[in-house]
Amino acid sequence: MVSFEDVNRANRGSRSFFRALDQEENGDEDLDEYFHHPEKKRRLTVDQVQFLEKSFEVENKLEPERKIQLAKEVGLQPRQVAIWFQNRRARWKTKQLEKDYDALQASFNSLKADYDNLLKEKDKLKQEVVQLTDKLLVKEKEKGNSEEPQQKLVVAEQESKVSMAVGCKQEDMSSAKSDIFDSESPHYTDGVVHSSLLEAADSSYAFEPEQSDLSQDEEDNLSKGLLHPPPIPYIFPKLEDDGDYSDPPATSCNFGFPLEDHAFWSWAY
DNA sequence: TTGTGTTTTATTGCCTCC
């Protein structure tokens, strides 16, 4: 239990109970002013503040009994003690929000770095697809026209497989995004943020908003968790022609696994 | 000394809970 006597004794010599008493040259005048003009706003002494701070650390809420007890010990009106705790809680909350903001900023930076890396990887894979396609076309030309119909079929199949392979990677990324943004908003427990966004920061998940770079507004929105659904991934170009995106595409690269995450599709389309 | 920005104390109005 915190005792005001202890705190006061520890600080004796540095500051007296009332600031007015510190100023010897006009101490009587200030003291007189203090007691005769109680409406005048006065700062609490260092001792009083230290005592209240210690009490606040123990428990940041005030029951009526405790309020009166504290007021007696520290020499203030119970109402002043209540006001001090009220303001102190407000300051604590502000600080806590700053901490939470910093934590979210850090996790955003981490996710952004992951995302940038995945973009690079995706570009690299696209390059590979182009190169392989070119090679196949060259081979086709070399072999002449006699086998052309069948050869074209083979080329198309090869392209399809490569495309699906790249596409699946993207779906993984998009699902990860869905996991992050579909879940609940950050919630507070004892002033600490528990957010899936924060938890995701440690994972290697990232998402795929668009092939082009994000605009500044999008960057801002992303940082606020307000990113709009991205355009359709380029891996399903044919589906765009169908115009019906209400259900997951049957030709998706789930390779026979059931598509459980319909939230992703409603989000993506 | 003074102008200005920040911190601290206090008030007001609204909301929730009992």
Place this chain on the structure above:
DNA sequence: GGAGGCAATAAAACACAA
């Protein structure tokens, strides 16, 4: 309906550069 909490705000006190 009263008590207590919170957000917004006022205003005094304080810090500090110019």
